[in-house]
Amino acid sequence: MKLKAGISKVNITPPVGIPQAGFAARTDVSRGILDDLFVKVLVLDDTRIKIAIITCDLIGLSKDIVKEIRQLIEKKTNINGNKVMIACSHTHSGPVINDPGYLEEKLIKAILPEWAKILPYKIAGAVEIAANTLIDARLGIARGYSDIGVNRRLRTKEGNIVIGPNFQGMTDPTVGVLRVDRMNGFPLAVLVNYACHAVTLGPENLFFSADYPGYMMNMLEKLWNNKTIVMFANGPAGNINPRIRGNYKATRKIGSMLAGEVLKIIETMETDSHISLNMVRKSIYLPLKKFPSLAQAKAYLKEKEQELLKEDTSRLQGEIIRAKHKIRVIEELQRLEKEKDLKANRISTEIQALRINNSAFISLPGEIFAEIGLAIKRRSPFEQTFVIGYANDYISYVPTTESYIEGGYEPDWAIVDRGADKVMEYEGVALLERCKTSG
Numbered sequence: 001m002k003l004k005a006g007i008s009k010v011n012i013t014p015p016v017g018i019p020q021a022g023f024a025a026r027t028d029v030s031r032g033i034l035d036d037l038f039v040k041v042l043v044l045d046d047t048r049i050k051i052a053i054i055t056c057d058l059i060g061l062s063k064d065i066v067k068e069i070r071q072l073i074e075k076k077t078n079i080n081g082n083k084v085m086i087a088c089s090h091t092h093s094g095p096v097i098n099d100p101g102y103l104e105e106k107l108i109k110a111i112l113p114e115w116a117k118i119l120p121y122k123i124a125g126a127v128e129i130a131a132n133t134l135i136d137a138r139l140g141i142a143r144g145y146s147d148i149g150v151n152r153r154l155r156t157k158e159g160n161i162v163i164g165p166n167f168q169g170m171t172d173p174t175v176g177v178l179r180v181d182r183m184n185g186f187p188l189a190v191l192v193n194y195a196c197h198a199v200t201l202g203p204e205n206l207f208f209s210a211d212y213p214g215y216m217m218n219m220l221e222k223l224w225n226n227k228t229i230v231m232f233a234n235g236p237a238g239n240i241n242p243r244i245r246g247n248y249k250a251t252r253k254i255g256s257m258l259a260g261e262v263l264k265i266i267e268t269m270e271t272d273s274h275i276s277l278n279m280v281r282k283s284i285y286l287p288l289k290k291f292p293s294l295a296q297a298k299a300y301l302k303e304k305e306q307e308l309l310k311e312d313t314s315r316l317q318g319e320i321i322r323a324k325h326k327i328r329v330i331e332e333l334q335r336l337e338k339e340k341d342l343k344a345n346r347i348s349t350e351i352q353a354l355r356i357n358n359s360a361f362i363s364l365p366g367e368i369f370a371e372i373g374l375a376i377k378r379r380s381p382f383e384q385t386f387v388i389g390y391a392n393d394y395i396s397y398v399p400t401t402e403s404y405i406e407g408g409y410e411p412d413w414a415i416v417d418r419g420a421d422k423v424m425e426y427e428g429v430a431l432l433e434r435c436k437t438s439g
Helices: 063-076 111-131 211-223 248-266 294-310 314-338 370-379 401-406 409-413 420-437
Strands: 004-011 038-045 050-056 084-088 135-145 149-151 174-182 187-194 229-234 240-242 277-287 346-356 359-363 384-388
Touching (some): 004 187, 004 229, 063 346, 084 229, 084 359, 135 384, 174 384, 211 229, 211 248, 359 420, 370 384
Antiparallel strands (some): 135 174
């Protein structure tokens, strides 16, 4: 079937003064801009169905915001909300959306809720632009490999899990590339999929940035005279960090290394105008941890705050941050329970699969461990399968069941319980099989 495609790129850099998301150690709001943040859209139409792939330079979007965006898209275009995939790069130098994070309320300016209200309209508007600019196109999918990501969980002799920058643990080095060309062969859009946290910049950075994915995208777009949009969809990066971190020099280095691999893939792949598409999505339920009551959580926080007055230590400060996080989680779970999004101590979320000829992309919510993505790839019925994380919902970490026994940061901060990985794997493979045979 003959393919048509449309693209758009809209600046979503928020006003300076809005807090940044991702690091509990930050002590102030944003103070400047290193590089702009964007929403980018690729609309594909094979004459039977029309789909929209959206990537955002954001840490993640909640299910409620995604629902609002899909509803706005349906009003503005003839694209069905079920055919919309929204993925985030998970930059830790982007803005918070509707949660001030760990900063004191007095530091949060009134513009934060106004920014959150505007964002869905900007994203939906970008889709409208892309949907109104469809042209004949060709498409190809290929993959390469990069070792810029490392597994950040390392078990010491004492059995503790620590950050291990030189640890060669489980990673997925695959760089997936979807290329869409104009009929003259010049690139219209390039979508890059790679699993690695966007944290080359640390908590001391108070300037907005798309981190290494942004550097990679900007570098390639300049190469093509800004006539091509380059998009980034992060993979199952819950336990994967960049090999080099700490400053903008690391951002440039990691971004350049990824750009080089993408360019190598681009220059060796072929595209075709006869493309068959299918996209399906499914709601799934993941097991929740058992949390204390809200009253118990608040009492624990008060106790730790009293201890901090007597002995100000980093350990106590960390416990207070975790206690505040737990309170917000419990309050959110209470809201979800009222709205029937919880069932038998399980939380509702979604997965989504996109078929392009005999290749597939599957999008998963939150911070998925690399092992889960690799397991889905091994069992996938497609010749090529690429896994996208941080998509359509944000449910924090989804670690492997084994990691709960090991302990450490990710299972400690996760809201889902052990066994969530097996549900994700089973449901993901089943959806891929459905996507292959239907449509």
